Amino acid sequence: MTRELVAAACRVLAARGLTDGLLGHVSLRADAERLLVRCRGPRERGLADTEPSDIRLVTLDGAEGAPGELDGYVPPNELPLHTEVLRARPEVRAVVHAHPPATVAADLAGLAIRPIIGAFDIPGARLARGGVPVYPRGVLIRDRSLAAEMVSAMAECPVVLLRGHGLTSAADGVERAVLQTISVDRIAALALAVRAAGGQLTDLPDADLAELPDLGAGFNVDVAWRHELARLGERGHPSWLDSSP
Template sequence: MADIQDLRERIATACRVLGRLELTRAALGHVSARVPGTDRILIRARGPGEVGVRYTTEDQVIEVDLDGALVSGDPGLAAPQEVFIHTEVYRARPDVQSVVHIHPPKVVLFTICCKPLLPLYGAFNPGSAGFACEGVPTYERSILINSPALGRDLVAAMGDSPVCLMRGHGITTMGGSIEEACISAIHLNELAEMNYDAHLLGGAQPISEEDQKVLEPIMKPRTRFDGSDGSVSGMTLTLWRYYKRLTDS
């Protein structure tokens, strides 16, 4: 029970951080976590009285099964229509402990304009640059993922990547912890912001292949998460302390 309460609070914090960073607007977006050792998840809910991702509180996080049905939480709340993004990732990827789905405008612009996210920097933010070096998959449809079948389509498009663009829609990221899934979303957004600004300035050039190779060991490989038990690594925790602080009143 204590674990579930801890996860509820961390999901609510994650929502507030992503909202504070303007990575998603109003009510659109959700963070979830697997309840360890079960086939249930905790997810930010939708319902009357909601005031947006940025102001999520732990009582707005509900427990659902892998069909999206309410298990525990306020009966006036319901799982988001796109709960199947989350449930189908958890079914397909036992290593995933948390999933984030949000609509960051700058990232979505790249899917609208069919422009790739280029590896324009290295040591500036290796965690973020790694996504561009490895390539970020795109789910080509722009519809709501509101059925298990569509959730499976999205999972297939992701392959083994921890991040995925969704054309004209948003992004989905995942991790071995709530914080890791959020940091990946923040990294992906930074990649898009820098690509956007570089295109505005003109003359954007990827870093050399030689430097991409040198940086590889500190660019986390796409198939490795912090911990399969929901634990958080030192670097993720360091970054997270900063982002969490942004939401402290």
């Protein structure tokens, strides 16, 4: 189910408006030297129409991960964005690169991702409380040198914003990496709305943040992911999305 999972993640990102057209990609570590990643093929139609056949096995250096694996498919130009995270952080299994408009706009407006929310999105509040760093270069991360700069800016955080570009999210699984992306963009959109309404952004008090319960991965990841797949099903996407990873 791994190719299906990565393909579903691409479609979730598109359905949530976090990628546009051909932009963005998702990867999943296969082993120490290889990863599954969304590639562009001869019938490229964009992330919203990603199928399991678009997910290909490649090495960390971008070569075929198995004989005939690419077969007309091309890894993303920004493959180093994925592979350098996987090289530097062995605990990471999945990487998402997306171009969420609200996230980009908020960063350009000087609005950091801060814990301005509480029970509205508990995982998002916890993520924001830890701080979300920014890689300040709006470049295409297409070589290991630029990717290393991004990884350095990211440090041990789960998400890094890419100025004028998007974000990179890393996690122990594809589902969490996607859900982190959704949470960050939700906070960014709220920050923009508050400022547009003339309000001030205020961090939730530490006492309130400490009071937020940890509802566990069963709810924060498993149930949340089933919801994202259900949203896709309502849009008439293929039946393979109905299978829970």
